[in-house]
Amino acid sequence: MTTVGPASAPSTRRGRPGYDQQSVLAVAVTAFNRYGYEATSMGMLAEELGISKSAIYHHVPSKGDLLRLALDHALGGLESVLEDDRAVTGAADARLEFVLRGTIAVLIERLPFVTLLLRLRGNTEIEREALDRRRTFDREVAALVDAARQEGSIRRDIDPRTTTRFIFGTINSIVEWYRPGGPLTAQKLADDVILMVFEGLHCR
Amino acid sequence: MTTVGPASAPSTRRGRPGYDQQSVLAVAVTAFNRYGYEATSMGMLAEELGISKSAIYHHVPSKGDLLRLALDHALGGLESVLEDDRAVTGAADARLEFVLRGTIAVLIERLPFVTLLLRLRGNTEIEREALDRRRTFDREVAALVDAARQEGSIRRDIDPRTTTRFIFGTINSIVEWYRPGGPLTAQKLADDVILMVFEGLHCR
The missing domain is CATH 1.10.357.10 (Tetracycline Repressor, domain 2)
Structure with a gap:
Protein backbone atom coordinates (compact mmCIF):
# COMPACT_ATOMS: atom_id res chain seq x y z
CA MET A 1 0.00 0.00 0.00
CA THR A 2 1.49 3.33 -1.01
CA THR A 3 1.09 6.12 1.56
CA VAL A 4 -0.11 9.63 0.70
CA GLY A 5 2.53 12.23 -0.27
CA PRO A 6 4.86 13.10 -3.13
CA ALA A 7 7.83 11.70 -1.20
CA SER A 8 6.45 8.21 -1.68
CA ALA A 9 6.67 8.23 -5.51
CA PRO A 10 8.10 5.00 -6.95
CA SER A 11 11.82 5.35 -6.47
CA THR A 12 13.69 2.12 -7.22
CA ARG A 13 17.01 3.44 -8.51
CA ARG A 14 18.41 1.57 -11.48
CA GLY A 15 20.02 4.28 -13.59
CA ARG A 16 23.14 6.32 -13.98
CA PRO A 17 23.77 9.44 -11.87
CA GLY A 18 21.43 12.35 -12.63
CA TYR A 19 18.60 10.15 -13.83
CA ASP A 20 16.63 7.59 -11.93
CA GLN A 21 13.41 5.77 -12.61
CA GLN A 22 11.50 8.57 -10.89
CA SER A 23 12.74 11.29 -13.25
CA VAL A 24 12.02 9.07 -16.25
CA LEU A 25 8.55 8.44 -14.82
CA ALA A 26 7.85 12.17 -14.34
CA VAL A 27 8.80 12.91 -17.96
CA ALA A 28 6.79 9.92 -19.19
CA VAL A 29 3.63 10.94 -17.33
CA THR A 30 3.85 14.48 -18.74
CA ALA A 31 4.27 13.10 -22.27
CA PHE A 32 1.44 10.55 -21.86
CA ASN A 33 -0.88 13.35 -20.71
CA ARG A 34 0.18 15.62 -23.55
CA TYR A 35 0.33 13.27 -26.53
CA GLY A 36 -1.54 10.20 -25.30
CA TYR A 37 0.06 6.88 -24.33
CA GLU A 38 -0.11 5.33 -27.82
CA ALA A 39 1.44 8.37 -29.50
CA THR A 40 4.36 8.56 -27.03
CA SER A 41 7.46 6.51 -27.90
CA MET A 42 10.44 5.56 -25.74
CA GLY A 43 12.52 7.50 -28.30
CA MET A 44 10.53 10.68 -27.55
CA LEU A 45 11.09 10.19 -23.81
CA ALA A 46 14.84 9.62 -24.32
CA GLU A 47 15.06 12.79 -26.40
CA GLU A 48 13.17 14.77 -23.75
CA LEU A 49 15.58 13.48 -21.07
CA GLY A 50 18.61 14.10 -23.26
CA ILE A 51 19.76 10.49 -23.06
CA SER A 52 20.07 7.74 -25.66
CA LYS A 53 17.22 5.36 -26.40
CA SER A 54 19.27 2.45 -25.04
CA ALA A 55 20.03 4.38 -21.83
CA ILE A 56 16.33 4.75 -21.09
CA TYR A 57 15.92 0.95 -21.02
CA HIS A 58 18.53 0.98 -18.27
CA HIS A 59 15.95 2.74 -16.07
CA VAL A 60 12.76 0.95 -17.04
CA PRO A 61 12.18 -2.22 -19.08
CA SER A 62 9.32 -0.91 -21.25
CA LYS A 63 6.79 1.84 -21.91
CA GLY A 64 4.15 -0.42 -20.35
CA ASP A 65 6.10 -0.50 -17.08
CA LEU A 66 6.14 3.30 -17.00
CA LEU A 67 2.38 3.32 -17.45
CA ARG A 68 1.90 0.67 -14.75
CA LEU A 69 4.13 2.51 -12.23
CA MET B 1 -24.02 29.81 -36.86
CA THR B 2 -24.99 26.17 -36.49
CA THR B 3 -28.39 25.62 -34.84
CA VAL B 4 -28.98 23.16 -32.01
CA GLY B 5 -29.94 19.59 -32.92
CA PRO B 6 -28.40 16.46 -34.41
CA ALA B 7 -30.14 17.17 -37.73
CA SER B 8 -27.80 20.11 -38.26
CA ALA B 9 -24.60 18.02 -38.36
CA PRO B 10 -22.22 19.01 -41.16
CA SER B 11 -23.73 17.38 -44.22
CA THR B 12 -22.05 18.54 -47.44
CA ARG B 13 -22.34 15.41 -49.59
CA ARG B 14 -19.26 14.67 -51.65
CA GLY B 15 -19.00 10.89 -51.66
CA ARG B 16 -20.35 7.78 -53.29
CA PRO B 17 -23.72 6.29 -52.32
CA GLY B 18 -23.81 4.76 -48.83
CA TYR B 19 -21.15 7.02 -47.45
CA ASP B 20 -21.17 10.76 -47.11
CA GLN B 21 -19.00 13.21 -45.23
CA GLN B 22 -21.29 12.88 -42.23
CA SER B 23 -20.78 9.12 -41.83
CA VAL B 24 -17.02 9.54 -42.25
CA LEU B 25 -17.16 12.28 -39.62
CA ALA B 26 -19.07 10.10 -37.14
CA VAL B 27 -16.51 7.29 -37.49
CA ALA B 28 -13.62 9.76 -37.23
CA VAL B 29 -14.94 11.38 -34.04
CA THR B 30 -15.39 7.96 -32.41
CA ALA B 31 -11.81 7.00 -33.36
CA PHE B 32 -10.34 10.35 -32.22
CA ASN B 33 -12.06 9.92 -28.84
CA ARG B 34 -10.89 6.32 -28.54
CA TYR B 35 -7.28 6.49 -29.77
CA GLY B 36 -6.54 10.21 -29.74
CA TYR B 37 -6.26 12.43 -32.82
CA GLU B 38 -2.53 11.88 -33.37
CA ALA B 39 -2.80 8.09 -33.12
CA THR B 40 -5.69 7.90 -35.62
CA SER B 41 -4.75 7.59 -39.30
CA MET B 42 -6.90 8.05 -42.41
CA GLY B 43 -6.06 4.39 -43.15
CA MET B 44 -7.65 3.32 -39.85
CA LEU B 45 -10.80 5.31 -40.68
CA ALA B 46 -10.99 3.79 -44.19
CA GLU B 47 -10.66 0.30 -42.71
CA GLU B 48 -13.39 1.02 -40.14
CA LEU B 49 -15.70 2.25 -42.95
CA GLY B 50 -14.78 -0.68 -45.20
CA ILE B 51 -13.62 1.58 -48.03
CA SER B 52 -10.21 2.15 -49.61
CA LYS B 53 -7.83 4.81 -48.35
CA SER B 54 -8.19 6.72 -51.61
CA ALA B 55 -12.00 6.59 -51.37
CA ILE B 56 -11.92 8.35 -48.00
CA TYR B 57 -10.19 11.37 -49.57
CA HIS B 58 -13.18 11.58 -51.89
CA HIS B 59 -15.28 12.54 -48.85
CA VAL B 60 -12.88 14.79 -46.98
CA PRO B 61 -9.55 16.37 -48.03
CA SER B 62 -7.60 15.58 -44.84
CA LYS B 63 -7.68 14.35 -41.24
CA GLY B 64 -7.37 17.98 -40.15
CA ASP B 65 -10.62 18.82 -41.97
CA LEU B 66 -12.41 16.05 -40.08
CA LEU B 67 -11.14 17.50 -36.81
CA ARG B 68 -12.16 21.03 -37.79
CA LEU B 69 -15.69 19.96 -38.86
Whole structure:
Protein backbone atom coordinates (compact mmCIF):
# COMPACT_ATOMS: atom_id res chain seq x y z
CA MET A 1 0.00 0.00 0.00
CA THR A 2 1.49 3.33 -1.01
CA THR A 3 1.09 6.12 1.56
CA VAL A 4 -0.11 9.63 0.70
CA GLY A 5 2.53 12.23 -0.27
CA PRO A 6 4.86 13.10 -3.13
CA ALA A 7 7.83 11.70 -1.20
CA SER A 8 6.45 8.21 -1.68
CA ALA A 9 6.67 8.23 -5.51
CA PRO A 10 8.10 5.00 -6.95
CA SER A 11 11.82 5.35 -6.47
CA THR A 12 13.69 2.12 -7.22
CA ARG A 13 17.01 3.44 -8.51
CA ARG A 14 18.41 1.57 -11.48
CA GLY A 15 20.02 4.28 -13.59
CA ARG A 16 23.14 6.32 -13.98
CA PRO A 17 23.77 9.44 -11.87
CA GLY A 18 21.43 12.35 -12.63
CA TYR A 19 18.60 10.15 -13.83
CA ASP A 20 16.63 7.59 -11.93
CA GLN A 21 13.41 5.77 -12.61
CA GLN A 22 11.50 8.57 -10.89
CA SER A 23 12.74 11.29 -13.25
CA VAL A 24 12.02 9.07 -16.25
CA LEU A 25 8.55 8.44 -14.82
CA ALA A 26 7.85 12.17 -14.34
CA VAL A 27 8.80 12.91 -17.96
CA ALA A 28 6.79 9.92 -19.19
CA VAL A 29 3.63 10.94 -17.33
CA THR A 30 3.85 14.48 -18.74
CA ALA A 31 4.27 13.10 -22.27
CA PHE A 32 1.44 10.55 -21.86
CA ASN A 33 -0.88 13.35 -20.71
CA ARG A 34 0.18 15.62 -23.55
CA TYR A 35 0.33 13.27 -26.53
CA GLY A 36 -1.54 10.20 -25.30
CA TYR A 37 0.06 6.88 -24.33
CA GLU A 38 -0.11 5.33 -27.82
CA ALA A 39 1.44 8.37 -29.50
CA THR A 40 4.36 8.56 -27.03
CA SER A 41 7.46 6.51 -27.90
CA MET A 42 10.44 5.56 -25.74
CA GLY A 43 12.52 7.50 -28.30
CA MET A 44 10.53 10.68 -27.55
CA LEU A 45 11.09 10.19 -23.81
CA ALA A 46 14.84 9.62 -24.32
CA GLU A 47 15.06 12.79 -26.40
CA GLU A 48 13.17 14.77 -23.75
CA LEU A 49 15.58 13.48 -21.07
CA GLY A 50 18.61 14.10 -23.26
CA ILE A 51 19.76 10.49 -23.06
CA SER A 52 20.07 7.74 -25.66
CA LYS A 53 17.22 5.36 -26.40
CA SER A 54 19.27 2.45 -25.04
CA ALA A 55 20.03 4.38 -21.83
CA ILE A 56 16.33 4.75 -21.09
CA TYR A 57 15.92 0.95 -21.02
CA HIS A 58 18.53 0.98 -18.27
CA HIS A 59 15.95 2.74 -16.07
CA VAL A 60 12.76 0.95 -17.04
CA PRO A 61 12.18 -2.22 -19.08
CA SER A 62 9.32 -0.91 -21.25
CA LYS A 63 6.79 1.84 -21.91
CA GLY A 64 4.15 -0.42 -20.35
CA ASP A 65 6.10 -0.50 -17.08
CA LEU A 66 6.14 3.30 -17.00
CA LEU A 67 2.38 3.32 -17.45
CA ARG A 68 1.90 0.67 -14.75
CA LEU A 69 4.13 2.51 -12.23
CA ALA A 70 2.40 5.82 -12.90
CA LEU A 71 -1.12 4.43 -12.53
CA ASP A 72 -0.16 2.54 -9.37
CA HIS A 73 1.08 5.80 -7.84
CA ALA A 74 -2.29 7.45 -8.49
CA LEU A 75 -4.39 4.48 -7.38
CA GLY A 76 -2.28 3.75 -4.28
CA GLY A 77 -2.84 7.29 -3.06
CA LEU A 78 -6.59 7.11 -3.56
CA GLU A 79 -6.89 3.66 -1.96
CA SER A 80 -4.99 4.79 1.14
CA VAL A 81 -7.70 7.42 1.82
CA LEU A 82 -10.31 4.69 2.16
CA GLU A 83 -8.11 2.79 4.62
CA ASP A 84 -7.89 5.68 7.08
CA ASP A 85 -9.87 5.24 10.32
CA ARG A 86 -11.83 8.41 9.58
CA ALA A 87 -13.18 6.79 6.41
CA VAL A 88 -14.34 3.74 8.35
CA THR A 89 -15.84 4.94 11.65
CA GLY A 90 -18.44 7.59 12.52
CA ALA A 91 -21.47 9.08 10.77
CA ALA A 92 -21.62 8.38 7.01
CA ASP A 93 -21.87 12.11 6.22
CA ALA A 94 -18.60 12.86 8.08
CA ARG A 95 -16.89 9.82 6.53
CA LEU A 96 -17.98 10.94 3.07
CA GLU A 97 -16.62 14.43 3.68
CA PHE A 98 -13.32 12.95 4.91
CA VAL A 99 -13.02 10.76 1.80
CA LEU A 100 -13.80 13.65 -0.55
CA ARG A 101 -11.22 15.88 1.17
CA GLY A 102 -8.67 13.05 1.05
CA THR A 103 -9.38 12.44 -2.64
CA ILE A 104 -8.89 16.13 -3.42
CA ALA A 105 -5.57 16.10 -1.47
CA VAL A 106 -4.24 13.08 -3.42
CA LEU A 107 -5.44 14.58 -6.68
CA ILE A 108 -3.47 17.78 -6.02
CA GLU A 109 -0.35 16.08 -4.63
CA ARG A 110 -0.19 13.58 -7.52
CA LEU A 111 -1.81 15.80 -10.15
CA PRO A 112 -0.19 14.44 -13.37
CA PHE A 113 -0.55 10.84 -12.17
CA VAL A 114 -4.26 11.19 -11.35
CA THR A 115 -4.77 13.12 -14.62
CA LEU A 116 -3.33 10.13 -16.49
CA LEU A 117 -5.62 7.75 -14.58
CA LEU A 118 -8.71 9.84 -15.30
CA ARG A 119 -7.96 10.00 -19.03
CA LEU A 120 -7.48 6.25 -19.54
CA ARG A 121 -9.37 4.80 -22.46
CA GLY A 122 -8.86 1.12 -21.61
CA ASN A 123 -7.03 0.22 -24.83
CA THR A 124 -4.43 -2.08 -23.20
CA GLU A 125 -4.40 -4.73 -20.48
CA ILE A 126 -2.49 -2.39 -18.13
CA GLU A 127 -5.13 0.31 -18.63
CA ARG A 128 -7.97 -2.14 -18.06
CA GLU A 129 -6.40 -3.39 -14.80
CA ALA A 130 -6.07 0.20 -13.57
CA LEU A 131 -9.67 0.94 -14.56
CA ASP A 132 -10.75 -2.10 -12.51
CA ARG A 133 -8.97 -0.72 -9.44
CA ARG A 134 -10.50 2.68 -10.07
CA ARG A 135 -13.97 1.13 -10.30
CA THR A 136 -13.40 -0.63 -6.96
CA PHE A 137 -12.49 2.74 -5.41
CA ASP A 138 -15.56 4.36 -7.01
CA ARG A 139 -17.80 1.57 -5.69
CA GLU A 140 -16.58 2.10 -2.13
CA VAL A 141 -17.31 5.83 -2.36
CA ALA A 142 -20.73 5.02 -3.87
CA ALA A 143 -21.44 2.80 -0.82
CA LEU A 144 -20.61 5.78 1.42
CA VAL A 145 -22.98 8.01 -0.58
CA ASP A 146 -25.67 5.35 -0.12
CA ALA A 147 -25.01 5.23 3.63
CA ALA A 148 -25.26 9.05 3.91
CA ARG A 149 -28.54 8.84 2.01
CA GLN A 150 -29.93 6.13 4.30
CA GLU A 151 -28.81 8.19 7.28
CA GLY A 152 -30.91 11.09 5.95
CA SER A 153 -28.07 13.57 5.47
CA ILE A 154 -28.03 13.55 1.65
CA ARG A 155 -30.99 14.32 -0.60
CA ARG A 156 -33.06 11.42 -1.94
CA ASP A 157 -34.56 13.14 -4.98
CA ILE A 158 -31.45 12.40 -7.06
CA ASP A 159 -30.60 8.79 -7.94
CA PRO A 160 -27.65 7.58 -5.81
CA ARG A 161 -25.61 6.61 -8.89
CA THR A 162 -26.20 10.05 -10.42
CA THR A 163 -25.22 11.62 -7.09
CA THR A 164 -21.94 9.67 -7.00
CA ARG A 165 -21.19 10.62 -10.59
CA PHE A 166 -21.82 14.29 -9.90
CA ILE A 167 -19.47 14.16 -6.92
CA PHE A 168 -16.70 12.48 -8.91
CA GLY A 169 -17.32 14.72 -11.91
CA THR A 170 -16.98 17.84 -9.81
CA ILE A 171 -13.89 16.60 -7.96
CA ASN A 172 -12.10 14.98 -10.89
CA SER A 173 -12.50 18.06 -13.07
CA ILE A 174 -10.07 19.83 -10.72
CA VAL A 175 -7.19 18.17 -12.62
CA GLU A 176 -8.24 20.07 -15.75
CA TRP A 177 -7.64 23.55 -14.32
CA TYR A 178 -6.02 23.60 -10.86
CA ARG A 179 -2.34 24.57 -10.82
CA PRO A 180 -0.59 24.20 -7.42
CA GLY A 181 1.40 27.22 -6.24
CA GLY A 182 -1.21 29.81 -7.27
CA PRO A 183 -3.32 32.01 -4.95
CA LEU A 184 -5.90 29.24 -4.41
CA THR A 185 -4.45 26.93 -1.73
CA ALA A 186 -5.22 23.22 -1.62
CA GLN A 187 -7.04 23.79 1.69
CA LYS A 188 -9.30 26.58 0.35
CA LEU A 189 -9.96 24.55 -2.81
CA ALA A 190 -11.08 21.56 -0.71
CA ASP A 191 -13.29 23.83 1.46
CA ASP A 192 -14.87 25.39 -1.65
CA VAL A 193 -15.56 22.01 -3.30
CA ILE A 194 -17.14 20.61 -0.12
CA LEU A 195 -19.26 23.77 0.22
CA MET A 196 -20.51 23.65 -3.37
CA VAL A 197 -21.18 19.91 -3.41
CA PHE A 198 -23.05 19.83 -0.08
CA GLU A 199 -24.61 23.32 0.16
CA GLY A 200 -24.86 24.49 -3.46
CA LEU A 201 -24.18 27.90 -5.00
CA HIS A 202 -27.44 29.66 -4.24
CA CYS A 203 -27.54 32.16 -1.40
CA ARG A 204 -30.23 31.48 1.14
CA MET B 1 -24.02 29.81 -36.86
CA THR B 2 -24.99 26.17 -36.49
CA THR B 3 -28.39 25.62 -34.84
CA VAL B 4 -28.98 23.16 -32.01
CA GLY B 5 -29.94 19.59 -32.92
CA PRO B 6 -28.40 16.46 -34.41
CA ALA B 7 -30.14 17.17 -37.73
CA SER B 8 -27.80 20.11 -38.26
CA ALA B 9 -24.60 18.02 -38.36
CA PRO B 10 -22.22 19.01 -41.16
CA SER B 11 -23.73 17.38 -44.22
CA THR B 12 -22.05 18.54 -47.44
CA ARG B 13 -22.34 15.41 -49.59
CA ARG B 14 -19.26 14.67 -51.65
CA GLY B 15 -19.00 10.89 -51.66
CA ARG B 16 -20.35 7.78 -53.29
CA PRO B 17 -23.72 6.29 -52.32
CA GLY B 18 -23.81 4.76 -48.83
CA TYR B 19 -21.15 7.02 -47.45
CA ASP B 20 -21.17 10.76 -47.11
CA GLN B 21 -19.00 13.21 -45.23
CA GLN B 22 -21.29 12.88 -42.23
CA SER B 23 -20.78 9.12 -41.83
CA VAL B 24 -17.02 9.54 -42.25
CA LEU B 25 -17.16 12.28 -39.62
CA ALA B 26 -19.07 10.10 -37.14
CA VAL B 27 -16.51 7.29 -37.49
CA ALA B 28 -13.62 9.76 -37.23
CA VAL B 29 -14.94 11.38 -34.04
CA THR B 30 -15.39 7.96 -32.41
CA ALA B 31 -11.81 7.00 -33.36
CA PHE B 32 -10.34 10.35 -32.22
CA ASN B 33 -12.06 9.92 -28.84
CA ARG B 34 -10.89 6.32 -28.54
CA TYR B 35 -7.28 6.49 -29.77
CA GLY B 36 -6.54 10.21 -29.74
CA TYR B 37 -6.26 12.43 -32.82
CA GLU B 38 -2.53 11.88 -33.37
CA ALA B 39 -2.80 8.09 -33.12
CA THR B 40 -5.69 7.90 -35.62
CA SER B 41 -4.75 7.59 -39.30
CA MET B 42 -6.90 8.05 -42.41
CA GLY B 43 -6.06 4.39 -43.15
CA MET B 44 -7.65 3.32 -39.85
CA LEU B 45 -10.80 5.31 -40.68
CA ALA B 46 -10.99 3.79 -44.19
CA GLU B 47 -10.66 0.30 -42.71
CA GLU B 48 -13.39 1.02 -40.14
CA LEU B 49 -15.70 2.25 -42.95
CA GLY B 50 -14.78 -0.68 -45.20
CA ILE B 51 -13.62 1.58 -48.03
CA SER B 52 -10.21 2.15 -49.61
CA LYS B 53 -7.83 4.81 -48.35
CA SER B 54 -8.19 6.72 -51.61
CA ALA B 55 -12.00 6.59 -51.37
CA ILE B 56 -11.92 8.35 -48.00
CA TYR B 57 -10.19 11.37 -49.57
CA HIS B 58 -13.18 11.58 -51.89
CA HIS B 59 -15.28 12.54 -48.85
CA VAL B 60 -12.88 14.79 -46.98
CA PRO B 61 -9.55 16.37 -48.03
CA SER B 62 -7.60 15.58 -44.84
CA LYS B 63 -7.68 14.35 -41.24
CA GLY B 64 -7.37 17.98 -40.15
CA ASP B 65 -10.62 18.82 -41.97
CA LEU B 66 -12.41 16.05 -40.08
CA LEU B 67 -11.14 17.50 -36.81
CA ARG B 68 -12.16 21.03 -37.79
CA LEU B 69 -15.69 19.96 -38.86
CA ALA B 70 -16.19 17.94 -35.67
CA LEU B 71 -15.05 20.73 -33.37
CA ASP B 72 -17.14 23.30 -35.24
CA HIS B 73 -20.22 21.13 -34.70
CA ALA B 74 -19.61 21.07 -30.93
CA LEU B 75 -18.74 24.77 -30.66
CA GLY B 76 -21.58 25.92 -32.94
CA GLY B 77 -24.08 24.18 -30.68
CA LEU B 78 -22.68 25.75 -27.54
CA GLU B 79 -22.45 29.22 -29.06
CA SER B 80 -26.08 29.12 -30.21
CA VAL B 81 -27.19 28.73 -26.56
CA LEU B 82 -25.65 32.10 -25.70
CA GLU B 83 -27.43 33.76 -28.63
CA ASP B 84 -30.90 32.77 -27.42
CA ASP B 85 -33.04 35.63 -26.03
CA ARG B 86 -33.36 33.79 -22.71
CA ALA B 87 -29.58 33.99 -22.29
CA VAL B 88 -29.62 37.72 -22.88
CA THR B 89 -32.66 39.18 -21.07
CA GLY B 90 -33.99 38.83 -17.52
CA ALA B 91 -32.43 38.19 -14.11
CA ALA B 92 -28.84 36.89 -14.22
CA ASP B 93 -29.78 33.85 -12.11
CA ALA B 94 -32.48 32.76 -14.60
CA ARG B 95 -30.17 33.47 -17.57
CA LEU B 96 -27.44 31.37 -15.95
CA GLU B 97 -29.85 28.49 -15.40
CA PHE B 98 -31.03 28.73 -19.02
CA VAL B 99 -27.44 28.64 -20.29
CA LEU B 100 -26.53 25.66 -18.09
CA ARG B 101 -29.61 23.74 -19.23
CA GLY B 102 -28.83 24.62 -22.87
CA THR B 103 -25.21 23.53 -22.45
CA ILE B 104 -26.32 20.18 -21.00
CA ALA B 105 -28.76 19.71 -23.92
CA VAL B 106 -26.04 20.36 -26.55
CA LEU B 107 -23.62 18.14 -24.67
CA ILE B 108 -26.10 15.23 -24.79
CA GLU B 109 -27.27 15.80 -28.38
CA ARG B 110 -23.70 16.10 -29.69
CA LEU B 111 -22.03 13.86 -27.10
CA PRO B 112 -19.02 12.50 -29.09
CA PHE B 113 -18.36 15.92 -30.63
CA VAL B 114 -18.36 17.74 -27.28
CA THR B 115 -16.29 14.90 -25.76
CA LEU B 116 -13.67 15.52 -28.46
CA LEU B 117 -13.72 19.26 -27.73
CA LEU B 118 -13.30 18.74 -24.00
CA ARG B 119 -10.33 16.39 -24.46
CA LEU B 120 -8.33 18.70 -26.76
CA ARG B 121 -4.71 19.14 -25.79
CA GLY B 122 -3.91 22.06 -28.13
CA ASN B 123 -1.15 20.25 -30.06
CA THR B 124 -2.16 21.60 -33.50
CA GLU B 125 -3.31 24.93 -34.94
CA ILE B 126 -6.83 23.54 -35.48
CA GLU B 127 -7.00 22.47 -31.82
CA ARG B 128 -5.72 25.85 -30.63
CA GLU B 129 -8.34 27.71 -32.69
CA ALA B 130 -11.09 25.54 -31.19
CA LEU B 131 -9.71 26.11 -27.69
CA ASP B 132 -9.85 29.88 -28.35
CA ARG B 133 -13.54 29.61 -29.29
CA ARG B 134 -14.17 27.46 -26.21
CA ARG B 135 -12.45 30.05 -24.01
CA THR B 136 -14.69 32.78 -25.46
CA PHE B 137 -17.74 30.68 -24.59
CA ASP B 138 -16.36 30.05 -21.09
CA ARG B 139 -15.71 33.78 -20.60
CA GLU B 140 -19.32 34.64 -21.47
CA VAL B 141 -20.61 32.10 -18.95
CA ALA B 142 -18.15 33.47 -16.38
CA ALA B 143 -19.62 36.96 -16.97
CA LEU B 144 -23.09 35.52 -16.24
CA VAL B 145 -21.80 33.93 -13.02
CA ASP B 146 -20.37 37.32 -12.05
CA ALA B 147 -23.70 39.02 -12.79
CA ALA B 148 -25.60 36.46 -10.66
CA ARG B 149 -23.11 37.11 -7.88
CA GLN B 150 -23.54 40.92 -8.13
CA GLU B 151 -27.28 40.38 -8.14
CA GLY B 152 -26.96 38.51 -4.82
CA SER B 153 -28.32 35.18 -5.99
CA ILE B 154 -25.02 33.25 -5.94
CA ARG B 155 -22.74 32.86 -2.92
CA ARG B 156 -19.81 35.26 -2.58
CA ASP B 157 -17.61 33.13 -0.31
CA ILE B 158 -16.22 31.20 -3.31
CA ASP B 159 -14.04 33.03 -5.85
CA PRO B 160 -16.03 33.68 -9.05
CA ARG B 161 -13.42 31.93 -11.21
CA THR B 162 -13.49 28.89 -8.94
CA THR B 163 -17.31 28.96 -9.09
CA THR B 164 -17.27 28.99 -12.89
CA ARG B 165 -14.77 26.14 -12.98
CA PHE B 166 -16.88 24.04 -10.59
CA ILE B 167 -19.93 24.60 -12.76
CA PHE B 168 -18.10 23.60 -15.95
CA GLY B 169 -16.39 20.70 -14.19
CA THR B 170 -19.69 19.32 -12.98
CA ILE B 171 -21.45 19.78 -16.32
CA ASN B 172 -18.61 18.70 -18.60
CA SER B 173 -18.00 15.50 -16.64
CA ILE B 174 -21.40 14.29 -17.91
CA VAL B 175 -19.69 13.28 -21.18
CA GLU B 176 -17.61 10.76 -19.24
CA TRP B 177 -20.54 8.65 -18.05
CA TYR B 178 -23.93 9.64 -19.51
CA ARG B 179 -25.28 7.30 -22.18
CA PRO B 180 -28.44 8.50 -23.97
CA GLY B 181 -31.29 5.96 -24.20
CA GLY B 182 -30.94 4.70 -20.61
CA PRO B 183 -33.41 5.20 -17.74
CA LEU B 184 -32.03 8.67 -16.92
CA THR B 185 -33.66 11.08 -19.41
CA ALA B 186 -31.91 14.21 -20.62
CA GLN B 187 -34.59 16.29 -18.85
CA LYS B 188 -34.14 14.56 -15.46
CA LEU B 189 -30.36 14.77 -15.82
CA ALA B 190 -30.57 18.53 -16.43
CA ASP B 191 -32.95 18.94 -13.44
CA ASP B 192 -30.57 16.93 -11.20
CA VAL B 193 -27.49 18.90 -12.26
CA ILE B 194 -29.24 22.24 -11.70
CA LEU B 195 -30.46 21.04 -8.29
CA MET B 196 -27.01 19.88 -7.17
CA VAL B 197 -25.14 22.92 -8.47
CA PHE B 198 -27.53 25.49 -7.00
CA GLU B 199 -28.94 23.75 -3.90
CA GLY B 200 -26.28 21.16 -3.00
CA LEU B 201 -26.63 17.56 -1.81
CA HIS B 202 -27.32 18.13 1.89
CA CYS B 203 -30.88 17.77 3.13
CA ARG B 204 -32.15 20.80 4.99
